[in-house]
Amino acid sequence: MGDIQSGAQSALHEQILEALGGDIVCGRLAPGARVLSADLAARFGVSRSAVREVVRVLESMGLVEVRRKAGVEVLPASRWDSYSPRLIRWRLESPQRIAFLHSLGQLRSAVEPLAARLAAENASSAQRAALVQAVMGMVQTARDADDEPYLRHDIAFHSTLLAASGNPLLDGLAGVVEEVLRGRTRHALMPHQAEPLALRLHQEVAACIASGDGPGAERAMQSIVAEADAAIGAIGDPADD
Amino acid sequence: MGDIQSGAQSALHEQILEALGGDIVCGRLAPGARVLSADLAARFGVSRSAVREVVRVLESMGLVEVRRKAGVEVLPASRWDSYSPRLIRWRLESPQRIAFLHSLGQLRSAVEPLAARLAAENASSAQRAALVQAVMGMVQTARDADDEPYLRHDIAFHSTLLAASGNPLLDGLAGVVEEVLRGRTRHALMPHQAEPLALRLHQEVAACIASGDGPGAERAMQSIVAEADAAIGAIGDPADD
């Protein structure tokens, strides 16, 4: 809420988008609430042009609906299109973050094993090498698993795997998975040291894909996602800031 | 391309969004291409404001990136966020429609069986009843499976099932699945009469969910998606308009 800081020059609509979107996703603007775009302009201290662009984007994400004469109406969560990376990020910043991470975990448990099997069949040799490389990077940085370098290798692993599936829709989930991994680290849901089991499973997936063992890759990836979801539960449940 | 028809009043930006988005997704505007927003305004015969709103939405979907002084740049498909219902629709209208439907089929083969199992565990009694109801509607309209009433029941079945999973992210795929079913009908990829096997499988899923049989629902749903994907291949491959 409140005014927009005039620190970062330009990207004004970006800031307003973040503010408004965050307000809606976190529930500070409840579904059914109506706001007049003129009021928004006044509240944020910007022109109507800027507000209109923001509202258009929110509308395209299904967060709001704009009705002539009635202002913009906040829509219920069921109408949001949940796979916009921005929306994912907002949800990971909302108080219901833990529940949402579990939903993401369930989705990954269905999608990533399939992607692993397809990757074992379709990956290019460069991609197979990149997967092995990523795992090596994870092992080398495992002592600080809650730090940026480990995160980067983890992201590279999963992104490469999804891309290697050869299915553009599975690849399209790379951004979502990345937000999950980032959110997990950012919100201190990662152990300081990487789980040895997790590392071993990542190695196995990479090895199976390298050798073209689809079912093996699928099984190992199932274990990865199950382990990850369990870890969030263990850490996240007590300390629910 | 060309000018915007002045027939439909208002919703101007909507029309431009459809035109521009379609051009990009169908490849008429190739990735890497740069357009000046002033040129766009001139081409469509509208003001810069309208174009700006459209460009913002396209940017939020990852279709374009706007660079100061360099105009808007069309991004490669890997950058698009693939799950926007609009984007799905555009892709189903593009020449690569058949390939995309197979990608969607793979995704559904991972997601919908999981959703069916979860639905068997979590569905409300109203949802269980709605599923049975939807299947009954499909049976009754099965003689014109390529027609609107059958389509409506089919959509109701899958949407209800995804919602009943209790996972908002799976529910979030309802729009995607709906576009698949609609696209399949619109582009004449449905048989005139419904496959008896498909009907029987839908009945089995509904029955399993009604009785709380998760694994059974999962298996039957696997068969549904496999059958659907096979059907598209059979019809779509020869007649690839």
Place this chain on the structure above:
DNA sequence: ATCGTACATTATGTAGGACATATTGCAACC
């Protein structure tokens, strides 16, 4: 001749006013 830097050009970012238009809600009338 090539590289680096400084500047002018240029297209976007933002603001704000103007008019058109559709929807809402009230009021009058049947």
Place this chain on the structure above:
DNA sequence: GGTTGCAATATGTCCTACATAATGTACGAT
């Protein structure tokens, strides 16, 4: 009391003006 019509209002669109930042070029130095 229900229906029709009118007026108020907020959005849709357009236009103009100025600020700003990035690009590409030209100049100078090495």
